[in-house]
Amino acid sequence: REEKELSAELKKIPHSEHDDIFKNPEAARIAYTFESFFADCHVKKLFNLTDQKIIETLSNLYFHKFKGKKIDPDEFSSLIMKMYDSLAENMASETLLRTVILRIIISVRNMTGGLFGSYGYLNYLKNNVHPDEMGENDGGYIIETKNGKKKFIKYGEK
Numbered sequence: 001r002e003e004k005e006l007s008a009e010l011k012k013i014p015h016s017e018h019d020d021i022f023k024n025p026e027a028a029r030i031a032y033t034f035e036s037f038f039a040d041c042h043v044k045k046l047f048n049l050t051d052q053k054i055i056e057t058l059s060n061l062y063f064h065k066f067k068g069k070k071i072d073p074d075e076f077s078s079l080i081m082k083m084y085d086s087l088a089e090n091m092a093s094e095t096l097l098r099t100v101i102l103r104i105i106i107s108v109r110n111m112t113g114g115l116f117g118s119y120g121y122l123n124y125l126k127n128n129v130h131p132d133e134m135g136e137n138d139g140g141y142i143i144e145t146k147n148g149k150k151k152f153i154k155y156g157e158k
Contacts, residue, residue, distance in 0.1 A: 002069075006059055006105075013102045021103050030087060030100045032129065037083065039130035042122040047076040051112035051121045058105050066098055 014021050022028045041049050057077050061084060063069035073081060084101075088094055111121040 002059075002063060006062070009062075010102055010106055010109075013099060013106060015103055015106050021099055024096075026091075027096055027100050027103070030091075030097060031104055033083065033087060034080070034100075034104060035125050035129050037079075038122065039125035041076070042119070042126055043130055047074075049076070049122060050118040051108050052118055054121065055105055055108050055112075058101050058108075062098070062101050062105075065094070 022031055038049065038054060041047055047053070053076070057080050060069070060071050060073070060077060061080055064071050064081070065084065071077070084097060088097055108121045111124055112118060114120050
């Protein structure tokens with residue numbers, strides 16, 4: 001039932017090249033907060049992180065924060081919840097946070113598998129978002145192009 005409900009919610013989130021929620025600078029900054037953390041955990045080989053673990057963690061966060069579901073978080077989930085709470089307290093509306101969480105789930109689902117297996121999304125983050133790989137870059141966000149490919153857009157780039 002939860003999977004069905006989540007799928008219905010994901011269909012409502014703008015994520016095409018022309019209407020992606022990440023074109024909103026605040027949404028992109030929120031996503032970068034989560035994604036740079038994911039990339040760092042992947043590079044440092046923390047929490048046995050896989051794309052699926054990110055999907056499960058963000059799904060649990062969504063159901064916990066917005067549907068009142070009780071969860072028993074592991075260490076990684078606890079850190080993600082603290083990150084969420086900090087963002088909600090300091091800079092972001094819960095509506096925007098909800099949308100960004102769902103949008104990240106869409107990215108992970110679309111990027112997992114293929115050549116990199118269960119690390120497709122994490123490897124993409126490592127190569128495009130992780131500070132060690134980006135040098136002086138301020139970051140950016142991932143969009144889907146018309147043909148379904150992923151493209152990393154630097155902040156300020158159109």
